[in-house]
Amino acid sequence: MKITIADLKRGEKAKIKDITSDVIPLKLLEMGCLPGNEVQIVQTAPFQCPMYLNINGSHLAIRKETAAQIEVQILHP
Amino acid sequence: MSKQIKVSLIGNPNTGKTSVFNLLTGLNQQVGNYPGITVEKKEGICKLSRGVKAHILDLPGTYSLNASSLDENVVIELLLNKNDKDFPDVAVVVSDVENLKRNLLLFTQIKDLHIPTILVINMADRMERKGISIDVEALEKLLHTKIVLVSARKNQGIPELKELISSYASLSKTPCVDALTFAPDYFESLQKAFPNHSLYKLWLVITQDVNFRKFDKRGIEETPDFKLKSESQLKRMQQQETIKRYKFINETLTKTVTVDQRAATGMRERLDRILTHRFWGYFIFFTILLLIFQAIYDWSSYPMDMIDEAFVWISESLKGILPAGPFMDLITEGIIPGLGGIVIFIPQIAFLFLFISILEESGYMSRVVFLMDRVMRRFGLSGKSVVPLVSGTACAIPAVMATRNIENWKERLITILVVPFTTCSARLPVYLIIISLIIPDKKVGWILSYQSIALMILYFIGFGAAVATAWLLNKSLKIKSKTYFVIEMPGYKVPMFKNVAINVIEKTKAFIFGAGKIILAISIILWVLASFGPNDKFDNAEELVKAEYPNLSEQELDRKITSTKLEYSFIGYAGKAIEPVVAPLGYDWKIGIGIISSFAAREVFVGTLATIYSVGNDDEETIKNRMAAELNPVTGGRLFNLATGVSLLLFYAFAMQCMSTIAIVKRETNGWKWPLIQLSFMTAIAYLAALLAYQLLQ
Numbered sequence: 001m002k003i004t005i006a007d008l009k010r011g012e013k014a015k016i017k018d019i020t021s022d023v024i025p026l027k028l029l030e031m032g033c034l035p036g037n038e039v040q041i042v043q044t045a046p047f048q049c050p051m052y053l054n055i056n057g058s059h060l061a062i063r064k065e066t067a068a069q070i071e072v073q074i075l076h077p
Numbered sequence: 078m079s080k081q082i083k084v085s086l087i088g089n090p091n092t093g094k095t096s097v098f099n100l101l102t103g104l105n106q107q108v109g110n111y112p113g114i115t116v117e118k119k120e121g122i123c124k125l126s127r128g129v130k131a132h133i134l135d136l137p138g139t140y141s142l143n144a145s146s147l148d149e150n151v152v153i154e155l156l157l158n159k160n161d162k163d164f165p166d167v168a169v170v171v172s173d174v175e176n177l178k179r180n181l182l183l184f185t186q187i188k189d190l191h192i193p194t195i196l197v198i199n200m201a202d203r204m205e206r207k208g209i210s211i212d213v214e215a216l217e218k219l220l221h222t223k224i225v226l227v228s229a230r231k232n233q234g235i236p237e238l239k240e241l242i243s244s245y246a247s248l249s250k251t252p253c254v255d256a257l258t259f260a261p262d263y264f265e266s267l268q269k270a271f272p273n274h275s276l277y278k279l280w281l282v283i284t285q286d287v288n289f290r291k292f293d294k295r296g297i298e299e300t301p302d303f304k305l306k307s308e309s310q311l312k313r314m315q316q317q318e319t320i321k322r323y324k325f326i327n328e329t330l331t332k333t334v335t336v337d338q339r340a341a342t343g344m345r346e347r348l349d350r351i352l353t354h355r356f357w358g359y360f361i362f363f364t365i366l367l368l369i370f371q372a373i374y375d376w377s378s379y380p381m382d383m384i385d386e387a388f389v390w391i392s393e394s395l396k397g398i399l400p401a402g403p404f405m406d407l408i409t410e411g412i413i414p415g416l417g418g419i420v421i422f423i424p425q426i427a428f429l430f431l432f433i434s435i436l437e438e439s440g441y442m443s444r445v446v447f448l449m450d451r452v453m454r455r456f457g458l459s460g461k462s463v464v465p466l467v468s469g470t471a472c473a474i475p476a477v478m479a480t481r482n483i484e485n486w487k488e489r490l491i492t493i494l495v496v497p498f499t500t501c502s503a504r505l506p507v508y509l510i511i512i513s514l515i516i517p518d519k520k521v522g523w524i525l526s527y528q529s530i531a532l533m534i535l536y537f538i539g540f541g542a543a544v545a546t547a548w549l550l551n552k553s554l555k556i557k558s559k560t561y562f563v564i565e566m567p568g569y570k571v572p573m574f575k576n577v578a579i580n581v582i583e584k585t586k587a588f589i590f591g592a593g594k595i596i597l598a599i600s601i602i603l604w605v606l607a608s609f610g611p612n613d614k615f616d617n618a619e620e621l622v623k624a625e626y627p628n629l630s631e632q633e634l635d636r637k638i639t640s641t642k643l644e645y646s647f648i649g650y651a652g653k654a655i656e657p658v659v660a661p662l663g664y665d666w667k668i669g670i671g672i673i674s675s676f677a678a679r680e681v682f683v684g685t686l687a688t689i690y691s692v693g694n695d696d697e698e699t700i701k702n703r704m705a706a707e708l709n710p711v712t713g714g715r716l717f718n719l720a721t722g723v724s725l726l727l728f729y730a731f732a733m734q735c736m737s738t739i740a741i742v743k744r745e746t747n748g749w750k751w752p753l754i755q756l757s758f759m760t761a762i763a764y765l766a767a768l769l770a771y772q773l774l775q
Contacts, residue, residue, distance in 0.1 A: 019320075022312045025484075025561045029319045030141045032179050042346075042566075043353045043447075050450045050460065052353060052566060058179050059345075059566040061447045061460075066561050 003074060005039060005051065005067035013040045014072035016055075024069050032058030039072060081122070082131040083163060084242055087152065087187060088171035089180050090138035091440070091567035093199045095119075096229035096576055097171050098135040101238070108583060116151050117478075125243040134163055140179075142186040143315060144285055146481050153285060156190055157278060167245035169238070171197045174204055174211075174226075175568060177334065181326045182319070184220070185254050189277035193248035194222050195241050201226040201234065208337030216333040221249040230573060252277075254325040259317045263306075280318075284311055345568050352444050362445055369432045370533050371524065373505075377424035384424075385701075388417030407604055414687040415600025419506070419593060419680055426502045427585045429471045434580040436467070438572035446564055456544050457551025459483050459562060462492040466543060469499035470536070471584070473738045476501075477745055484563075487556040491547050493745055494755050497738050498543035498731065500536045503679040507729045508535055510683055514705055515722035538730050542762070595677050603674060603688045606648040615645040643667075643689070662728065662764070663721040663771035667707075672728070679734045720774035724767040732763035 008014055018035050032055045033039075042059065043052040049064040088094040098106070102121025119135040136155070137148035144150045155161055156168075168187050172180030177198065187194055204210065204226075217224050223241050227234035241248075257264045257276055267283075268276050306314070351357050392409045399405040436442050442464055450460025461483045469476035476496045483489040500508070509532075516531045614621065618641040626637060643649050651673075652666030659669040667689050675682035690703040707716040733739065733756045742752040 019316065022309045022316070024316075025563060026143055026312065026315050026319065027140065027145060027484075027563050028561075029316055030143065030179075030182055031563060031565065032323075034320055034323050043349060045353075045448060045451050046355050047451055050447055050562065052349070052447055056178070058176070059568075061443075061450075061562075061564050061566055063450070063562045066563070 002071050005041075005053070005062075005070045005072055006048070006064050008039075008041045008051075008072070008074070010041050010044055013038060013075045015039070015075055017071040017073055019070070021069055024066070028060075028062065028066070031060050032056055033060075033070065038075070039070075080129075082125070082129065082242060082245060083166045084123075084131050084133045085155065085163070085165035085168050086133060086135045086171060087168055087183065088138060088197075089140050089173075089176070089183060091565060092138075092171045092173040092176070092180060093229050094138060094171040095135060096573055097169075097197060097199060097227060097235075097238075098133060099575055099579055100229055100232065100235050101131075101133050104579070106579075108587075116148050123239065123242075125239045129243050131239075131242055134165070139183065141183050141319075142281060142285075145484065148481055150285075153281060156187065156192065157281060165192060167242060167248065168192045168194045169197055169242070170194055171199055174198050174200050174209060175207060178323075178326055178330055181220075181329075182322055184222075185252075185256070185322050185325065186277070188221065188254075189252045189256070189275070191250045191252070191275060193245050193250055195238070195245075195248065196220065196222050196224045197227050197234075197238060198224060199227050199229055202228040202231050210335050210337075212333045216329070219329045219333065220253045221251045222253070223248060254322060256318050256321045256325070259321060260314060284315055348569055349444070349566075352441065353447055358444070358448050362448060365436075367533070369429075370536060371529055372432070373425050373428050375526075375529065377428055380424040381421050384421045385417065388413060388420070392417075403608070406608065407601065411600050411604025411688055412597065415597065415603075415684040416593065417684075417687065419589065419684060422502065422506050422680065423585060423589060425505055425509075426471070426589075427581055429502055430581045430584045431577065433468055433471055434577045435572045437464075438570065438576060440567040440569045442467075443564055443566050447566065450562065456547040457488065457491045457554075458495075458544075458547050459485065459488040459492070461562070461564065462488065462547075465492055465496050466499050466540065469496045469501060472501050472503070473497045473499070473735065474741050475584075477738065477741045480745070484561055487551075487554065490556070490746065490751070491550045491554070493742055494550060494751065495543040495547045497733060497735065497742075497755070497759065498539050498546065500539040500730070501679075501735075503735065504535075504539075504729055506680045506683040507675075508532060508726060510701060510704065511717065511722050511725055513701060514717045515719050535726060535730060538727075542731060546758070595681065599674050599677065599681055600684055600688045603648060603670070603685055606651070607643060607646050607689060610642075610646045611650065612645070615642060618642040618645060648689070661771070662767040663724045663775065665716060668716075668721075668725070672734075675734055677736050679729060682729070720771050723774055724771035727770050728763045728767040730763070731759055731766055733759040 003014075005014070016033065016035050016037050016039055019029065019033075024033075033053075034055075037056045039056075040054045041051060042054050044050075045052075050061045051064060051067050052061045053059070053067075086094055086098055098119065098121065101123040105123075106119060106121030108117055108119050116137060121133050121135075123131045123133050125131055136152050139149040139152050142153050142156070144153055155163055156165075158164060170180075170184045170187060172184065184194070184196060198211070211226075213224050213226070225234050225238045225241060227238060257280060264276060264280075267279055271279055352361060392413045395409050395413070396405065399408065436445075445463050445467070446460040448460075449463045453460055453462050462480070465476040465479045468479055473496055476499070477493050480489050480492045480496070483492060512528050512531050516528050518526065518528060520526045521530065609615065619638050622634065622637045622641050626634070629637060644653075648670055649666070652670045655669045655673065656666045659666075659672065664672070667686065670689060671682045671685040674685045686704060690707070704717055705715070708714070739752045739756060742755060743749055746752070
């Protein structure tokens with residue numbers, strides 16, 4: 001099963017896998033959401049949406065449905 | 078006039094670009110619009126060291142040259158059009174030292190357009206605290222540019238920046254990265270087809286949906302040996318381009334920038350833990366809102382009383398100076414009370430703009446967007462609708478414009494349609510005067526007064542109407558649009574005094590002069606209409622009254638004559654004509670006139686009543702006292718009693734009553750359809766609510 005950012009819990013870290021889907025908005029890439037980058041969940045609003053992320057020092061918030069498009073590999077501390 | 082160097086300030090949002098602009102230009106700046114669109118155009122003049130001047134254009138903040146909004150289109154349209162009168166001699170790219178990586182993406186794109194470019198690394202004062210050190214010389218070499226470390230907060234680096242701007246001719250025009258290498262065949266054939274244009278420019282023309290005059294997409298589509306790719310293919314290529322650029326940026330920064338992780342203080346994390354907390358986050362947000370409304374109501378009451386009295390004094394002293402006659406009447410009974418009705422609200426409007434700009438400058442507004450997104454989506458809105466809804470408490474016009482960064486068209490349209498329900502500052506004059514007439518001036522406990530609670534309820538009613546209407550629109554509108562939502566969460570900053578002050582002054586000025594013009598014109602027209610009548614009943618008012626009521630005292634007689642005159646004036650006849658429509662709401666014909674004249678702008682209502690009630694009334698009184706003294710011609714009781722008051726408050730809470738908002742909605746939605754729908758449902762709701770309130774409370 002694919003693991004995406006939407007599956008992560010608060011404080012968890014993961015590494016972004018290849019970005020292949022053209023569903024992912026270009027703006028997200030431009031703000032630093034790139035393959036190979038480390039992503040950490042800073043905070044989630046009630047019902048896990050939106051999600052506040054720290055991607056290699058870039059802080060941004062996205063909705064869960066977008067987060068579910070970004071495949072990651074969980075990093076264990 | 079000597080030649081000016083044309084400078085464009087470009088940068089990501091939240092990099093302090095506007096602070097740099099303010100430091101370069103001081104108060105020597107003006108805000109206008111780009112021709113034909115409502116994007117705010119900020120420009121100013123800056124004196125450089127050797128007597129040379131620079132014309133500085135503060136372009137809208139953008140994350141890249143791949144435009145996704147009207148504001149961002151402005152940036153590429155300018156940078157791709159060498160014939161534009163504002164085309165820069167030099168581009169100054171402003172970046173934030175803590176977000177250098179992301180900020181450099183835009184920088185590499187601008188370099189690809191062969192424009193001389195200076196890189197400003199702003200907030201340099203934070204470097205030490207954050208453990209960041211930069212090898213500026215090496216970075217300059219890799220990026221083919223000149224770099225200035227600037228601290229807008231500490232006013233450092235500005236002379237160096239000015240120096241670089243004046244020697245712009247020696248700056249390199251060479252791009253720093255070759256990003257278009259992932260599809261060699263495609264790009265080679267493209268360049269061959271159009272050898273006179275730079276490859277990146279061609280690529281932007283293909284991928285962007287903007288108007289480049291003369292040189293647009295069709296020019297490329299019509300070329301036979303060159304085929305356009307599908308949208309999805311283009312998007313994949315843009316992704317590859319972005320990845321390529323970031324690869325270059327990462328390599329460059331690894332060589333030149335070191336960050337000592339131990340120095341990180343974690344202030345941001347600690348604040349975020351509380352401010353975006355599932356419970357405390359909301360609690361703090363609502364507490365802040367409550368404090369703002371209390372402050373607007375309480376703190377500004379002192380300067381407001383002073384202004385009110387000052388206008389009475391001016392009017393009275395002019396009566397002593399000017400020769401008696403129609404001219405003096407026009408000034409003391411028409412213009413001055415009309416203007417007084419708007420000047421009095423400067424303190425409140427300034428406070429409101431002050432709080433909103435502090436919330437935005439500090440970075441807190443993004444946290445509110447984060448907190449509210451889920452809730453707002455239930456009603457068909459976006460978390461980003463919170464910013465328009467909050468700034469709508471100042472004015473619906475900038476609020477409608479602030480909807481531009483909502484990516485989803487349906488969410489954006491709904492936000493535009495419901496924003497005018499929020500209690501804008503133009504409603505305050507109406508609310509405040511009516512609240513002070515119908516709600517007792519007493520305190521509950523220590524701080525809150527009944528009057529400020531009443532005001533807060535009105536704010537909630539406005540917000541509630543916005544949200545409820547949004548819910549209905551969301552259910553009934555059948556619009557499909559791609560949805561996504563990305564928002565940057567900037568670091569927290571202490572707001573800079575200069576930025577906040579300039580913002581408050583500019584916005585308040587625009588409000589006062591914009592409203593002032595309409596009010597001045599309307600109060601003159603009203604005065605004329607109230608001072609003359611169509612037949613001799615107006616001129617013979619005195620005899621008519623004396624004949625009908627021979628036994629009245631002098632004072633009562635005077636009052637009767639005044640009101641009879643008004644009744645037979647032009648305005649009296651007009652008011653009588655609409656009385657049947659407004660009577661079920663508990664209004665007399667004078668209030669009816671107020672409502673009609675305030676269709677242009679709500680705040681005109683108070684000015685209108687002030688003008689109408691002061692015509693022929695020589696008593697030294699404030700607007701409020703005059704209104705309190707009005708009697709209901711039918712019941713004989715006070716005209717502004719609870720029922721009429723509440724009915725008026727609700728009418729103004731829901732009715733559109735603002736021509737400028739209609740105009741801006743027309744522009745932002747590209748047609749008359751939506752503003753007209755909006756106008757009809759708002760007026761209908763307003764009338765029904767006022768009717769119900771009056772009939773129930775009467």
